[in-house]
Amino acid sequence: MAHWGNQMLGIAGLAVLSSLGLFVGMLLAIEVGRRLGIRSQADEQKTDRAAAGLIDGAVFGLMGLLIAFTFSGAASRLDHRRDLVISEANAIGTAYLRLNLLPADKQSPLRDLFRQYLDARLDVFQKLPDMAAAEAGLLRANQLQSQIWPMAVEACQLSGSVPATTLLLSALNEMFDMANLRTTTSRVMHPPPVIFIMLFVLALLSSLLAGYSMGNSRDNNRFHVIGFAAIIAVTVYVILDIEYPRAGLIRVDAVDQVLMELRSSMQ
Structure with a gap:
């Protein structure tokens, strides 16, 4: 968990620095390309502009395609993380309701543990980027799991009710599985770094080609150059921010309201 938290903090800063670095790098690449284009004209080198245009178009097209797929994938994973929050809330709520199948004297201790467990699960994500608090929440949630399961098994055995045993234990298993899935998804469900590296390389290469084409023209429109690099x-920053929605400006905290409402209903 500590490694995960440090990684998220690093990603938040890395997203900003990478975007700023890309912006500056694109401006430099455009300027280098423009100077090369001017030198090419000065040397009276003959170039086939139609063929060069096809190459430029292919590179720009590839960059646009990669941006589109990366953005779409990040948005899809953001929606999936929201769905997981709702699924976990449903799993906890179902297990909590099925405590009614147990004898009355066995329900109260388990209900108290459920309330503590839900508080811990909320802390795991809502306390981010406070790594110490999030790590403590995850540790407490895991400890509560190890208390809830044997207590529920014992209560089912004492009740002697087959429906209680079947329904409650299956609901608890689903609840724990959803918690593990949600935590694991937040850690590892991201595209390989090589995709972002390729995106950066294509952006710089496209800037170099754009600058080279500008060398054949006497116009030097700084507004278009800066605008292109900034866009x-x-x-790229938005893609990175969506990919790590607990670390940057784009957040999924609003969907945690589902868990908070469930917690209020457990009073």
Whole structure:
């Protein structure tokens, strides 16, 4: 958990630094390309502009395609994380309701543990980026799991009710599985770093080609140059921010309201 938390903090800063670095790098690449284009003209080198245009278009098209797929994948994973919050809330709520199948004297201790467990699960994600608090929440939730399960098994055995044993224990298993799935998804469900590296390389290469094409023109429109670099850099930042929704500006905290409402109903 500590490694995960440190990684999230690092990603939050890395997203900003990477986007700023890409912005500056694209401006430099455009300037280098423009100077190469001017030198090419000065040397009176003959170039086939139609063929060069096809190459430029292919590179720009590939960059646009990669941005589109990366953005779409990040948005899809964001929706999946929201769905997992709702699924976990449903699993906890179902297990909590099925405590009614147990003898009355066995329900109260388990209900108290359920309330503590839900509080711990809320802390795991809502306390981010406070790593110490989030790590403590995850540890407490795991400890409560190890208390809830044997207590529920014992209560089912004492009740002697087959429906209680079948329904409650299956609901508890689902509740624990959803907690593990949600935590694991937050840690590892991200695209390989090589995709982002390729995106950065294509952005710089496209800037170099754009600058080279500008060398054949006497116009030097700084507004378009800065605008192009800024749009690509901001887009990359948004992709990174969506990919790590607990670390940056784009958050999934609003969907935690489902868990908070469930916690209020457990009073």
